[in-house]
Amino acid sequence: MKKGIILTLPKYDLVTQYLSAFSGQIEMAAEGKSIFLKRLNEKEVNRKEFEKVVKKLDCKMIVLNGHGNEDNIAGDNDEIIVSKEENPEILRDRITYARSCEAASGLGEKFAKDQKTCFIGYDLPFEFYFDDEWVTNPIKDNTARLFLESSNLVPLSLIKGNNSSESHERAKKQMLKNIKKVLRNQTKESFAVAESLWNNYVGQRLHGNKTYKL
Amino acid sequence: MTENYEDNVDERIRKTVIARIDSQVPSNLKLAMGNYPSMTKDEMIEHVKKGDEIGKKIIKRHLLFLRSLASGEFTSAIASI
DSSP: OEEEEEEEEOOSSHHHHHHHHTTHHHHHHHHHTTOEEEEEEGGGOSHHHHHHHHHHHOEEEEEEESOBOSSEEEOGGGOEEEETTTOGGGGTTSEEEEESSSTTTTTGGGGTTOTTOEEEEESSOOEEEEEGGGTTSGGGOHHHHHHHHHHHHHHHHHHTTOOHHHHHHHHHHHHHHHHHHHHHHTOTTHHHHHHHHHHHHHHEEEEEOSSOOO | OHHHHHHHHHHHHHHHHHHHHHHHOOTTEEEEETTSOOBOHHHHHHHHHHTOHHHHHHHHHHHHHHHHHHHTHHHHHHHTO
16 A cells, blocks of 8 residues: 555535635645645546545555535535445445545445544534635635644644544644634634534544554 | 424424524625535525425534533533633
């Protein structure tokens, strides 16, 4: 298996546009460490292409941005690219970070006792607030930043050489720091943002190998 | 009797969640949550009023937070940082 990352970047609605825009940090970090990174952009994020790329490149880490539910993670236009029932083995022996709703409770749990695989995701709906003013330029949205940069810490920390458990905890710790920060700032959105960050903090789960490294 | 009591409790919870959304969410913000398109504050309130799938998830999330607050879990997590 190769030290490398496959990153999905669907952009077919506002939610996926935000997830993909904030993934730029992950791309830069991988480049900075000279770690191979394969981007699957927009229409490329379909099941056929995803399976082909994973099998061909055999990268150790997969970062999935997209909609999802307990059993499935979607790519472009809601097409399911990983399914608990159909192709979970595609994630076996790898580290997967799924920024996708609830997939840790079904698909991810499949790897709970698998010490050769690590799955980090959410067993609640991953959520974030964004400011309508910045939808054409998501990266400048400081509200969304609180959610997406803290969740980015899972792959960023793995890229830095930390293990799966340390990376999982770093992201969660940053979520708490952000909650503290917004509550201290006492803006009109403080409570709404803090509660949503808490949802992601409580919902983030690690299944499988806790000491896996990229 | 039990059914009426539960209906009343459900209605009180629904009203509480609507009041929380109304007071906490500024109109410039949208919420991305679950496998659904993003929602404005008014759309969130509408889902909660209807009691549809996403409305139930919004209520569940508010209750999760309130329980964490009541149990002290939220406060102790924040204090640990």
